[in-house]
Amino acid sequence: MSSRIPPVLRPEHPSPRPLARLVQEFSLAHTGELDGLEVTGVTLSTRDLHPGDLYVGVPGAKVHGASFAEQAAEAGAVAIVTDDAGAELAAGSGLPIILVPSPREALGGIASWVYRTDDDPPLLFGTTGTNGKTSTSYLLEAVLKQLGLITGLSTTAERHIGELSVVSLLTTPEASEMHALLARMREAGVRAVAVEVSAQALSRHRVDGLVFDVAGFTNLSHDHLDDYADMEAYFQAKLPLFDPDHARRGVVCLDSPYGRRIVAGSRIPVTTIATIGHADPEDVAVAEWTVEVLDETAAYTGFRLTGPDGRELVTREPLIGWHMAANAGLAIVMLVEAGFQLEAIGAALEADGGIQAYLPGRTERVSGERGPSVYVDFGHSPDAFENTLAAVRKFTPGRTIMVFGADGDRDATKRHEMARVAAEGSDILVITDHHPRFEDAASIRATLLEGAALAEHQPEIHEVSPPEQAIRVAVSLAREGDSILWAGPGHQDYRDIRGVRTPYSARDEARAALREAGWA
Numbered sequence: 001m002s003s004r005i006p007p008v009l010r011p012e013h014p015s016p017r018p019l020a021r022l023v024q025e026f027s028l029a030h031t032g033e034l035d036g037l038e039v040t041g042v043t044l045s046t047r048d049l050h051p052g053d054l055y056v057g058v059p060g061a062k063v064h065g066a067s068f069a070e071q072a073a074e075a076g077a078v079a080i081v082t083d084d085a086g087a088e089l090a091a092g093s094g095l096p097i098i099l100v101p102s103p104r105e106a107l108g109g110i111a112s113w114v115y116r117t118d119d120d121p122p123l124l125f126g127t128t129g130t131n132g133k134t135s136t137s138y139l140l141e142a143v144l145k146q147l148g149l150i151t152g153l154s155t156t157a158e159r160h161i162g163e164l165s166v167v168s169l170l171t172t173p174e175a176s177e178m179h180a181l182l183a184r185m186r187e188a189g190v191r192a193v194a195v196e197v198s199a200q201a202l203s204r205h206r207v208d209g210l211v212f213d214v215a216g217f218t219n220l221s222h223d224h225l226d227d228y229a230d231m232e233a234y235f236q237a238k239l240p241l242f243d244p245d246h247a248r249r250g251v252v253c254l255d256s257p258y259g260r261r262i263v264a265g266s267r268i269p270v271t272t273i274a275t276i277g278h279a280d281p282e283d284v285a286v287a288e289w290t291v292e293v294l295d296e297t298a299a300y301t302g303f304r305l306t307g308p309d310g311r312e313l314v315t316r317e318p319l320i321g322w323h324m325a326a327n328a329g330l331a332i333v334m335l336v337e338a339g340f341q342l343e344a345i346g347a348a349l350e351a352d353g354g355i356q357a358y359l360p361g362r363t364e365r366v367s368g369e370r371g372p373s374v375y376v377d378f379g380h381s382p383d384a385f386e387n388t389l390a391a392v393r394k395f396t397p398g399r400t401i402m403v404f405g406a407d408g409d410r411d412a413t414k415r416h417e418m419a420r421v422a423a424e425g426s427d428i429l430v431i432t433d434h435h436p437r438f439e440d441a442a443s444i445r446a447t448l449l450e451g452a453a454l455a456e457h458q459p460e461i462h463e464v465s466p467p468e469q470a471i472r473v474a475v476s477l478a479r480e481g482d483s484i485l486w487a488g489p490g491h492q493d494y495r496d497i498r499g500v501r502t503p504y505s506a507r508d509e510a511r512a513a514l515r516e517a518g519w520a
């Protein structure tokens, strides 16, 4: 299992800092002798503890991190930062104890101090929303590269430091990892970083100690109602990104009705953007920037971005669907808000024939020239299904076949709607498994079948488990001219079955299924 857990990237040459200074600068109470102790890193996990680290013991959902203080000491921690309850647990470890009221809240500031990330930081872009965060972050990175900058990226799919790429565990890493990543990026000369910011990251202080130069909001729709009581709580979790503690300026997309509410609640200056034909016409009328899709093919989407004073940019991206034009428009306006000239961006894109972005597992076409088109996608919400299905249908002369399953141990309230939307938009629907985690896969499929039955349009429905078999059934049903959209697994290279990350790649499975069917 551990071999599937991606590494935490840290600076290769950390410069030690005296622990006594930290306590002094942050006015923290402590027990034990700190004189002479130097700290080179910080972590909240003993699984990633390096000698010289400060171990931060956070009260978790399952266990108090301070109960691992002895392991931390054995692994070479110099001290532990924790709360009163943690101090009792850590008392026997022999480590000096630094007291804070909330270790998780303290982590960002401490990590920033340890790794000196507020010293000449790169340009920071943070994107939040339900759908499109990863895509917008990749698009930002792509355009920044085309403008000649050395870039960094942190998303659900991957973290990039210049040309180095590692797969991600969390969408937004814990604050200790985030600051370590930024310190490593500084060593590599990175000057601009695109960060995907989840609602959970904001709720759990993972981006504390960072101030984004520009924050972006994509949209909000049903997701994560396992973590948040209702849509209002989910919205309120996103809003703090538009607060001076987290960002200097913002760009808000008005394509979903929540965009207006972000603008109303924002405490930083924001500009707005809306997609013609998709946002409410009233929102399009008030938006300072608009995106208009000009040209859609199976290989690219061309669009016009129009801004204040008639400023305009026409370009294309190698991605399908109006929503990807919305994401690209948002990315470009975020760059303009960061100080890049629209004309300079336009010139760089024109020289390259458009935005040069490759998004792993975002409506990624894995088929060849012959046979059905097969796309693997990371969509796992009703809104994502609706947009991606519409994009695929547009370029499908034949039938649209959809394969999907739903996450176990994650927001179960969206399952009916996901299945209903999937049924509504497909000609053949293959319901299968995704990450069952600790749930019974058959009962997740049963819920999806119930949801599919609610659709007005009834496709041909198959229930096939496991997904390796489901994609083969889909391919066997497909003819030349048909498309298969396999939604859910996207870029991922494992399935979580009872807590074990079993190696598995939907993209590889789909290619193998096509080969076996003679479509290679």
Ligand SMILES: CC(=O)N[C@H]1[C@@H](OP(=O)(O)OP(=O)(O)OC[C@H]2O[C@@H](n3ccc(=O)[nH]c3=O)[C@H](O)[C@@H]2O)O[C@H](CO)[C@@H](O)[C@@H]1O[C@H](C)C(=O)N[C@@H](C)C(=O)N[C@H](CCC(=O)O)C(=O)O
Residues within 6 Å of the ligand: 044, 045, 046, 047, 058, 059, 060, 061, 062, 063, 064, 065, 066, 068, 156, 169, 170, 171, 172, 173, 174, 198, 199, 200, 201, 204
């Ligand atoms: C709900 C949630 O966010 N949980 C996070 C939380 O776990 P927890 O509170 O259960 O921690 P715990 O197991 O009680 O442990 C408490 C502390 O002891 C430490 N510990 C524990 C065991 C040990 O041997 N040694 C050790 O040091 C842990 O590192 C932790 O600091 O702290 C852990 C340590 O950092 C995270 O890995 C874990 O994320 C879990 C894996 C997770 O799935 N989070 C999801 C909900 C999430 O954050 N998702 C968002 C959005 C995804 C999207 O865009 O769709 C994301 O940003 O990824």
Ligand SMILES: Nc1ncnc2c1ncn2[C@@H]1O[C@H](COP(=O)(O)OP(=O)(O)OP(=O)(O)O)[C@@H](O)[C@H]1O
Residues within 6 Å of the ligand: 129, 130, 131, 132, 133, 134, 135, 136, 156, 171, 196, 218, 219, 323, 324, 326, 327, 361, 362, 363, 377, 378, 379, 380, 383, 384, 385, 387, 388
């Ligand atoms: N602007 C958008 N509006 C609606 N749907 C979108 C948009 N952008 C992307 N999608 C859909 O959502 C899926 C996930 O896209 P992406 O990974 O960019 O979103 P995300 O916000 O990072 O999601 P996650 O939080 O799950 O990582 C895409 O594959 C596509 O189906």
